Amino acid sequence: MAIDSDMIRLGQFLKLADLIDTGGEAKVLISVGDxxxxxxxxxxxxxxxxxGDVVTVRGQSARVA
Structure with a gap:
């Protein structure tokens, strides 16, 4: 997944990388340490x-490109 700037926030990336379905789901998974x-x-x-950062949730990983 390519991003247009030099950074993206974790909650946004989870959704953009299709690792989660909603922002609310991101909030919960992040807050409980998943x-x-x-x-x-x-x-x-x-x-x-x-x-270059690698984000992992529920056994799935995505690299920020």
């Missing part, structure tokens, strides 16, 4: 992601 960034759990929905 989302990891580069192998580390992150509970900040507004975490800034940059190209």
């Amino acid at each position: 989302v990891s960034v580069n192998g580390e759990v992150d509970t900040r929905r507004g975490r800034q992601l940059h190209p």
Whole structure:
């Protein structure tokens, strides 16, 4: 998935990468620690992601490009 700027927020990326269905689902999964960034759990929905970051949720991963 290519992004137009040098960063995207974690909650936005989950939806754009089709890892979740809704923003509400992103909020819940992030808050309970079910989302990891580069192998580390992150509970900040507004975490800034940059190209090369790998996001994993429910056994599925996507790389920010």
